[in-house]
Amino acid sequence: MKCTNCGADFASDQLRCPYCGTVNEHALKLAKELQTYDAAYEKKRDELLENGTNRVLRHLTFGLGMVFLAIAIIFLGFVAFYQYRFSGESSYQVSGTRLVRNKEMIANYMDEGQYIRAYLLASTTDPTGERFQNYPEYAAELFDIYNYSIILTGVLQSMDSMDEGNNYAALQDTDVISLQIFYGSDENSAVKDELVQEIDGYLRDYYRLTEEEIETLKALEPGKQFTLEGSADIESVTKRRMEAYFEK
Amino acid sequence: MKNRSNAWYYMLIVIFTVLFFACMAFCFGRFRQLSRSYMTRSLSYRLEVIELDENMFGPAHNFFSLYFDRDYEEEFDEYWAFSDVWLAYMQGRISGDKKPYIDEIKSYLETAPGGTREKAAKQYLEELEAK
Numbered sequence: 001m002k003c004t005n006c007g008a009d010f011a012s013d014q015l016r017c018p019y020c021g022t023v024n025e026h027a028l029k030l031a032k033e034l035q036t037y038d039a040a041y042e043k044k045r046d047e048l049l050e051n052g053t054n055r056v057l058r059h060l061t062f063g064l065g066m067v068f069l070a071i072a073i074i075f076l077g078f079v080a081f082y083q084y085r086f087s088g089e090s091s092y093q094v095s096g097t098r099l100v101r102n103k104e105m106i107a108n109y110m111d112e113g114q115y116i117r118a119y120l121l122a123s124t125t126d127p128t129g130e131r132f133q134n135y136p137e138y139a140a141e142l143f144d145i146y147n148y149s150i151i152l153t154g155v156l157q158s159m160d161s162m163d164e165g166n167n168y169a170a171l172q173d174t175d176v177i178s179l180q181i182f183y184g185s186d187e188n189s190a191v192k193d194e195l196v197q198e199i200d201g202y203l204r205d206y207y208r209l210t211e212e213e214i215e216t217l218k219a220l221e222p223g224k225q226f227t228l229e230g231s232a233d234i235e236s237v238t239k240r241r242m243e244a245y246f247e248k
Numbered sequence: 249m250k251n252r253s254n255a256w257y258y259m260l261i262v263i264f265t266v267l268f269f270a271c272m273a274f275c276f277g278r279f280r281q282l283s284r285s286y287m288t289r290s291l292s293y294r295l296e297v298i299e300l301d302e303n304m305f306g307p308a309h310n311f312f313s314l315y316f317d318r319d320y321e322e323e324f325d326e327y328w329a330f331s332d333v334w335l336a337y338m339q340g341r342i343s344g345d346k347k348p349y350i351d352e353i354k355s356y357l358e359t360a361p362g363g364t365r366e367k368a369a370k371q372y373l374e375e376l377e378a379k
Contacts (some may be wrong), residue, residue, distance in 0.1 A: 205342035
């Protein structure tokens with residue numbers, strides 16, 4: 001550009017004329033504008049940075065809070081469900097006249113020899129299932145009947161399957177455990193002798209055990225292996241005996 | 249208008265949708281479980297089931313129906329009476345002394361129950377007497 005004072009040529013972004021020193025008004029105006037823009041830009045940049053950080057932090061806190069809340073709700077749901085599912089408490093809690101009536105019914109069933117029916121009544125209407133908390137006066141008898149019913153249904157089911165032409169469901173180690181629990185219970189109940197006699201009958205007549213073997217089984221200590229004819233494979237031995245007896 | 253296209257909003261929508269469906273599924277499952285348990289435990293339902301079982305599998309199945317469905321009420325008296333006969337028959341089959349079991353079946357037949365139960369009891373009696 002040309003100097004307004006001396007007319008010399010010089011660059012338009014220079015603030016003064018290099019020959020006479022006259023101020024270049026145009027360049028000065030531009031420089032001032034640039035300064036203003038710079039300040040505004042810096043201010044705006046700082047403001048944006050601050051706001052953005054705050055917003056991100058706020059959303060992050062809220063989002064994480066929601067995630068934790070969701071996890072907590074799901075966890076509580078699982079806890080509540082499993083507590084209900086595996087609590088072992090029956091929803092049948094009886095009291096008052098109904099309890100008295102149930103006790104009368106149990107007494108009647110016991111007198112009539114319907115032991116399993118008495119046990120079913122007691123276990124169904126007891127909040128503790130097999131512990132018979134509602135019926136402490138019959139607890140010893142009911143516990144024996146409970147163990148007896150497990151053995152009886154097992155025997156009857158295997159007899160049933162034998163009728164249908166399936167293989168002989170011979171005496172197994174798991175049956176021996178049930179028998180040990182039944183014979184080994186310390187409860188001195190009034191029905192024990194009768195039930196023992198019946199189970200002895202099934203062991204003798206169905207599984208073909210001898211009297212000595214039954215006595216050995218009764219005296220067997222928990223955890224010890226029950227053997228027949230010197231063999232631990234009681235299933236094969238009883239199966240052979242049953243086949244020989246029932247197919248003759 | 250506020251800019252709603254933030255990823256967090258979508259994330260929250262997904263979380264609450266999943267939560268909502270999880271809760272609904274849980275409630276539905278619990279409701280179905282409870283309603284079924286009340287239905288299957290009801291006396292009328294169990295009476296219907298044992299009657300169906302008797303028609304389908306014969307009266308010999310009564311003992312297992314009574315035991316596994318926990319039918320202890322007075323309404324099942326006749327089923328229990330027959331299941332005692334069936335038990336006597338099962339014991340009599342394997343026992344050396346069949347007389348007490350034969351007597352038990354005979355005393356049951358004195359009441360003349362009629363129908364398939366009487367027919368089955370007579371069959372048990374014949375079978376035990378023949379052995």
